[in-house]
Amino acid sequence: MDVIAYMQSVGDAAKQASSHIAKANSGTKNTALLAIAEAIHEHREALASANAKDMAKGKDNGLDAALLDRLELTPARIDGMIEGLKQVAALPDPVGGMTDLDYRPSGIQVGKMRVPLGVIGIIYESRPNVTIEAASLCLKSGNAAILRGGSEAIESNQALAACIKQGLAKADLPETVVQVIETTDRAAVGELITMTETVDVVVPRGGKSLIERISADAKVTVIKHLDGICHVYIDSDADVSKGVNIAINAKTHRYGTCNTMETLLVNEAIAEKILPQLDAAYSDIGVELRGCEKTMAILGDINAATEEDWATEYLAPVLSIKVVADMDEAIAHINRYGSHHTDSIITENYSKARDFLRQVDSSSVMVNASTRFADGFEYGLGAEIGISTDKIHARGPVGLEGLTSQKWIVLGDGHIRQ
Template sequence: MSDIQREVEQLGVRARAAGRVLATSEGQHRDKALLAMAAELRRSAETLMQANQKDLAAGQQAGLDAALLDRLTLNSERIEAMAAGLEQIASLPDPIGEITALKPMPSGIRVGQMRVPLGVVAIIYESRPNVTADAAGLCLKAGNACILRGGSESLQSNQAIAKCINQALATAGLPAEAVQVVQTADREAVGALITLSEYVDVLVPRGGKGLIKRISEQATVPVIKHLDGVCHCYIDAGADLDMAERIVMNAKTQRYGTCNTLETLLVDTAVAKTFLPQIVERMSAAGVELRGCSQTVAISPTVAPATEEDWDTEYLAPILSIRVVDGLDAAMAHIEQHGSGHTDAIVTNDYQRSQRFLRAVDSSSVMVNASTRFADGAEYGLGAEIGISTDKLHARGPVGLEGLTTRKYIVLGDGHIRQ
C-alpha cells in the first residue's frame, strides 16, 4: 500500500467514525452546523479569496483557458451564494428517521421502513470550488460523512472552504471529520478513493463525461452518475404549434450549456411544413445553428444537413438538430436509439398519445407540454440537488436529499415468534 493509499484509507476510517455519530444526531444539530458553516464562510471571505488567488495564479501560469479560470474564481458574490445555499439546505425538513407505513402483518408484527443515512459519500468534482460547500452541506443534512475530491487546480480554495466547514462542525458539537477534503493533488488518490468499498458507501462524480466514464469503469464503490443529456422534444400532430414554438425556444435557448437543454427537435410529418419554417426563423434569429434531416432541409433550405453523428451529440452549444418523423412511434424509436435517457418531452393536445409517450419513453424525466429545462432538483421541489442521475438504480433524475439516504426495515413485536 502506497503512502497515498494509506492516507486515503485513513480518510475513510475517520469518515466512517464521523458518519456513525451523524447517523444518530438530531436534525437540529446538523442544521445548527449548516448555519455555522454559512456564518464562517461569510466571516472568512477575505481568507477564502486569498487562497483562491493562489489557485488562480497557478492556473494562469498553467495556461488554463478563460472559461475554466472563471469557474475557478471565488468572489464575494459567489461566497455569499455558497453561504445562502447552506442556509437553504438547513431550512429543508430533516429526511432522517422518518418511518413510512408501519403496517400490522397477519403474524401480529408491525413492519415499516426507516429512512437512514447511506453512511459515507465520496464526491469527485472538477474546478468549481462552490461544490465543496454545496456537497458538504447536502451530505451533512442527510446525515452522511463525506470525502471531497475537487480538481487539483482548486486545491487551495477547497482547503480554505473545508477549514471553515470543519471549524463550524466543531462549534456545533459535531465531528470535524464529517467533512474531509483530500489534501493531495495526486491522481492516485482518486484511484484509491473509488475502490475504498469498506469505508465509502457511494460515489458521486460531477464533471465532464470523460471523468465520469473513467470513474464508473474503475470504481468498485457504487456510483450515482450522470452521463450525457441528449434531450428531445417531439412536436406531435396534435400539438398547439404556438405552444410548441414557445417550449422549443425555451428548451433550446434559455441556457445552452446545461444537461437539460434541448439538443434534437423531432417534428411529426403532419405538421412539419407548418411548424418548421416558423421555428427555423426564430432559432436562426436567436443565433442557433441548425442541422436537419433531408426532409427538414427540403422544407427549410437554410438548414444545414445533419450527419448520423448529430443525433447522438450533446452539443451544450447554440446548435440544434432537427428531424422529421412519421408519427409518435417513429419519434419514440428515435429517442430510444439516440437518446441518453435524461429528459424527453412531447408537445401534444392528444390525450392518448400523451399517455403513451409518458409511459413508454424510458428516460429519467418524461414531459408533456413543458420545457425540458424544468428537469432540475429545485424545479421539482427537491430543495437542493447533488446531481442528476441517468442511472436506473437507487436514484433516477434529479438527486436530492432522498438520494443520499437509504431505508431499512424496522419490525416491532411484542414477543412475536415465527410459526
Template sequence: MTLEETIIGLARETKGAARQVANLSTTVKNRVLLAMAAALLERKDYIQAQNELDLAAGREKGLSAAMLDRLALSDKVIEAMVTGLREVAALPDPVGEISELQRRPSGIMVGRMRIPLGVIGMIYESRPNVTVDAAALCLKAGNAVVLRGGSEALHSNLALAQVLRDCLAAEQLDPAAIQVIPVTDREAVTCMLRLEEQIDLIIPRGGEGLIRFVSENSRIPVLKHYKGVCHVFVDAGADLGMAGDIVINGKTQRPGVCNALETLLVHRDAAAEFLPAVGARLALAGVEIRGCPQTLALMPMAVPAGPDDWGMEFLDLILAVKVVADIDEALTHIARYGSQHTEAIITNNHAHAQRFLREVDSSSVMVNASTRFSDGGQYGLGAEIGISTTKLHAYGPMGLRELTTRKFIVYGEGQIRV
C-alpha cells in the same frame, strides 16, 4: 506515508465520523448549517485569497475565460452558497421517517425507517461551490462525505472545507465528517474508488470522460449520468407558438448544461408551418441547425446532419432536427439515441401525452414544458447533489431523500416464529 496510505487513513477517519453524524438531531444539523452560512460570509476574504491562488495558476496554464469564470468565488457565488446552506437547513429532514407500518398475521408490526447511506464519495470538476453544496446535503441527510474536486480548484476546495470543518468542531462534532482529498494526483481518485469498506456510494459530477473513468474503475456503487441528450417532440396539432418558446428556451437559455435541448423531432404534419418559424428564431439566437433531408428543405440555414449528430450532446448552440412520420417514429428515435436524462412532448393530444409519459424510459419525462426544468431545485428537492440516469437506487435529480435509504423495523410483543 504513501499516497494510498494517506487516502485510506482519510477515508477511515470519515467512516468513524459517519456514525456520529447519522445520529445527530435535526436541530443540531440545522444549527451547524446556519453557522456554516454565517462563517462563509465572515471568512470571505480568506476564501477569496485562496481562490485567487487557483485563478492565478489557471491563468498561467491558459484556462479559458469560461473555465476561469466557473472557478471564481466571487461575492455573488459566495452569497449563493450561503443561500444554499440556509435553504438546506430549512428543508424537512428525511432521517428517521417511518412509513408503511403494518401488522402481520404473527402480530408483529413491520415498517420501514429512512436512514443515512453512510459515507458519500464525491468526485467533481471545476466549480468549487460544489464542495459546499455536497457537504450541506450530505450533512442534512446524516452522511459523512469525502470530496475530491478538480486539481484546478484545490486551494479553494480546501479553504471552503476548512471553514465548514471549523463549524463542526465548534459544535464538538468530528471535523472528519467533511474531508477534501488534499492532493491533485489522479491516482488519488483510483485509490478512493477501491475503498469499498470505507465509502458506501460514489457520485461523480463532470464530463463524460470523468464519469466513465469512475464507473469503470470503482469497486463502490456509482450513481451517475454520462450525458444529457435531451429531445423535444413537437406533435401534430400542437400549439406551435408554445412549442417555439419551449424549443428556444431549451436550446439557448444555457446551452452548456446537461438539461439543454439537443435534438428536435417534429411530426411531418407540423413541420411545414413550424420549422421555418422556429428556424428564424434559432438563427437569430446564433444556433446552428443540423438537419435531416426534410429539415433542409424547410430550413435553408440548416446543414446536413451526420450520423454522429443523432445522440450527440453538443453543449453548444447546435441543434439536431429531424422530421418524423408520427409518435411511433419519435419514440423509436428517443429509445435509440436518448440518454435517459430528459425528454419532452409538445402536444394537445391527451392520449399521446399519456403514451409518451408511459413509454419513454427516461428519468424525467415532460409534457408541454422545457427540458430546462429537469433540476432538483425546480422539482422542489431543494439543493441538488446530481442527476442519476441509473435506476438503483435513484433515478433523476437527487436531493436529500436520495442520499438516504430505508431499513426494515419490527415492533413485537414477545412473538416467536413457529
C-alpha cells in the same frame, strides 16, 4: 505519507464519523450548517486570498478563461455559498422518517425508516463552491463526506475545509464528518472509487471524460450521468404556439446545461406548419440547424444531420431536427439515441401524452413543458447533488432523499414465527 495509506485513513475516519452523523438530530445538523455559513462569512478575506493563489497559479499554468471563471470565488459566489447553506438548513430532515407501518396477519407491524447511505465520495472539478454544496447535502442527509475537488482549486478548497471544520466543531460533531482531500495526487481518486469497505457511493460531477473514467474503474456504486441528449417531440396534435415556445426555450434558455434540448423531433403532419416558424426564431437567436432529409426539404438551406448528430450533446447553439412519421418513431428514436436524461412531448392528445409518459425510458419524461425544468430546485428537492441517468437507486435529479436509503423496521410485542 503515501497516498494509498492516506486515503485509507480518510476512509476509516469517514466510516467512524458516519455513525455519529447518522444519529445526529436535525437541530445539531442545522446548527453545523449555519455555523459553517458564519465561518465562511467570518473568513471572507482568507477565502479570497486562498482563491487568489489558485487563480494566479491557474493563469501561470495557462488555464483557459472559462475554467478561470469557474475557479473564481467572487464575493457574490461567497454570498451564494452562505445562502445555499441556509437553504439546506431550512429543508426538512429526511433521516429517520418512518412510513407505511402496516400490521401483518402475524401481528407484527412492518414499515420502513429512511436512513443515510453512510459515506459518500464526491469528485468534482474546478468550482470551489461545489465543496460547500456537496458538504451541506451530505451533512443534512446524515452522511459522512469525502470531497475531492480539482487540483487547480486546492487552496480555495482547503480554506473552505477549515470553515467546515469550524462549523462542525461548533455543533459538537466530529471534524471528520466532512473531509476535503488534501493531496492533488490523482491516485487519490483511484483509491476513493475502489474503497468498497468504507465508501458507500461515489458521485462524480464534471465533464463526460471524467465521469467515464470513474465509471469504468469504480468498484463503489456510482451515481452519475454522462450525457444530456434531451429531445422535444412536437406531435401532430400539438398546440403550435406551445410547441414553438417550448422548442425555443428548451434549446436557447442555456446552451451548456445537461437538460438543454439537443434534438427536436417533429411529426410530419405538422412539420410544414411549424418548422418555418422555428427556423425564423432560431435564426434570429443564432442557432445552427442540422436536419434530416425531410427537414431540409422544408427549410431549404440548412446543413444535413449525420448519424453522429443524433447521438451528440452539442452544449452549443446547434440543434439537430428530424421529421418523424408518428409518435412511435419519435419514441424509438429517443430510446435509441437519447441519454435517458429528459424528454418532452408537445401534444393536446390525452392518449398520446399518457403513452409517451409510460414508454419513454428516461429519468424525466414531460408533457408540454420545457426540458430545462429537469432540475432539483424546479422539482422541489431544494438542491441537488447531481442527476442520475441510471435506473438503480436514483433517477433524475438527486437531492437529499437520493443520498438516503430505507431500512425495514418491525415492531412486535413478543412475536415469534409460527
